[in-house]
Amino acid sequence: MAGTREATAPILPEEIFWRISYAEIGTLAQVQRPVVTTWARRHADFPEPVAYEGASPLFDGCEVAEWLLSTGRGNADAGQIRAELVLHTLSAWRRAIPARTLVDTVTALLCLRQLLDEPLSELPWCTILERAAETDFEDTYLHKELRDLPDAERQGPLLAVLADHLTEAAYTPADALERVMDARRRLGCDDLAADEPIPLVSRAMARLTGLARLNEREEGATAAVLYPRSGDLLVALRDSVSDAEDSPFFLSADPMPDLARLARRRLMAQGVQEFEMDLADGEELATTDWENPHVIVCCLPYEAAEARSPLAVLQSLQDLTDLLAEDRTAVVLGPADALVRPLPARGEADRLRRDFLEQHLLKAAISLSEGVLPFRPAHRTAIWIDPAPHPRRQAHWPGPPCRPLLTHPHPADPGRTSRGHRHLSRRGLAGRQPPRTAQRRRRPGHRADQRTRCRVHPAAPPARRPLHPHRRRTPGPHLRDRTPPPAADRRHP
Incomplete structure (x- = not known):
């Protein structure tokens, strides 16, 4: 039980009246519902019900909050109780x-x-x-x-x-x-959270951009977010460089003006000045007034599987890479069926996705589990990290194009990845092993395991341990007559 907290004056004016049930009191105090029933039965100073909803009693939220603060009951501190009380009161204002x-x-x-x-x-x-x-x-x-x-x-x-x-x-x-x-x-406000990823994925995408290191190394770094919606990705990028002295410049574009205004308010509250951002009302970034961004973060809009086209998804990624300057990075969250799953062979989408590999425009692909979009629980997504190729690096890169790694989330923790990383094949980004090359020949003494496609050396016979001279076995009586004669007495017929 927490220590006794200091009772404070009513945190809400008398005009605001909020009624809560036993379950909401448990949420407020961060305890189970039966604990609240026990409090009401054992403690005489517990607030009395002010109304009933059927057979369920309703209590005054201000009185319950004051009782929790004065008695120290529950697992929540004073700040959490006050914040939860205000948030529940705001939900009552919806009437x-x-x-x-x-x-x-x-x-x-x-x-x-x-x-x-x-x-x-x-x-x-x-x-x-x-x-x-x-x-x-x-x-x-x-x-x-x-x-x-x-x-x-x-x-x-x-x-x-x-x-x-x-x-x-x-x-x-x-x-x-x-x-x-x-x-x-x-x-x-379900519309503000409909297409936003969970906070864990937003923070991971912000860190994958490397904006914090880039902001320390270069002066005047620019971060762009396409389809910012309510601004979760913008706030995640700002949090990744919150300890830096100089804030990067933020670019964004959203076709809905009210969402763009909300994103501006969130950045202004985070300490970003008005001259340090350009959040346009539209679909195109203001790249004519500013240079191409150093970092691009994008969460592609959700489309139903019946109307979604893998070719259209890949074409939007191709347009996005045109905004990248040399040695820049783009982190994109999109549908997994277009980014990492097999596509029809020799189709337009398959050829376009192979072009990303041949031109070194794909550094890594991360397949995520279900539940990244809370409002689309069965929608599978993946993250692409697209670097802009440096001309010097591309000129000195011999041989076939590289195969990026495909990592799968750990089943117990979506933030972790399993130890087995699989390489992406050129045709289908489904994690298949690359085929055996024609120049590789089998050597004697080797065999190929068809399941793992790796060469296995035959096991050498175990070495025999020599016996001690005093422990050497002598043939028994039934074998003494069968002992072969010495080598000198052997004669050929």
């Missing part, structure tokens, strides 16, 4: 405000608090709007969200109080904003 409007308003308030570096609950709503207009004078990331809030004079100050309390629970406005984005599904 008054649409879910997407609620998320946009709260993230705009958290971004504004990060930029102003002062609490917003002490300011009138009209002053908050004036500060937002001064900060975002071009209206590119937060002014519109605060201006278009319905019934803003009454609901705006209450949401500002929630934003301040969530900041105090998470210690910084940036961490508070990321907690809201992690709870986007609980808040009813």
Whole structure:
């Protein structure tokens, strides 16, 4: 049991009323549901129910949070309890405000608090709007969200109080904003998480780019993200270089303006200045105003298997590699059936995929397990790492094209890979062993194992251990007469 925590004043205003059940109290305190029932039965100071939903009692969330903080019950610390209470309260606000409007308003308030570096609950709503207009004078990331809030004079100050309390629970406005984005599904914004990979894969893709080392080695590194959606990949790239003194320049393009505004708010809360990013509203990167990016990260849009074409997927990758300069890297997450699985032999998609190998445009292919996209649990994906070939390296690379490694995730841990790495064949990137070359001939004493396709040397007979002279066996009586005569007495007939 945790130590007794210090009781605090109500973390929410009285106008906000939140009712929770036994199961939600268990989630709040990070215990099992029967533990909460035991608390209510054994402790007389446990809050009384305020309403009933059928036969299930409902409790006031503020009273339960105060009781947990004062008694020290549960496995959650004070910051987690406050943050969970605010997030559950935000989910209750969905009855008054649409879910997407609620998320946009709260993230705009958290971004504004990060930029102003002062609490917003002490300011009138009209002053908050004036500060937002001064900060975002071009209206590119937060002014519109605060201006278009319905019934803003009454609901705006209450949401500002929630934003301040969530900041105090998470210690910084940036961490508070990321907690809201992690709870986007609980808040009813399934569209913001529909095509986003799990956080583990987003962080892995950011590290595979090597942006942290590149940012230390070169000044003015540029990172680009195609199809950023709600900005998870952009935040993962920013986190990978959070310890660096100079932030890289971020490029992005999204055809949906509201998603581009959300991505700008997340980067601004992370400390990226407005002149350090160019997140365009459209489908093409602003490469005419800036140089070609050093790093490209992309998560291809999901398409159903009936409408998905492997040739179209590979053609989009071919267009992406045209944006790479010399010695640059692209990390792409796409469907596994087009990237690593066998394709019809001698088809257009098969020939195009072989061209990637012949031109050294594929460094590694990583086949991932199911569940990378939470909303598409049966969709198998793979990661391609595409380097831009250096002319000098390509000129001094003799022989056939290299075969990149295909790694498979560990069955117990998707982040690990099994020890057996398999080479990709030129025709099908399915992990098959390359065929035996015609120049390799079998030597005497060797045999080929058809299952493993490797040469096995015949085992040598075990060496006999010589016996001690005193322990040498002498023939028994039944064999003494059959002992051959000495060599000198032998005569040929």
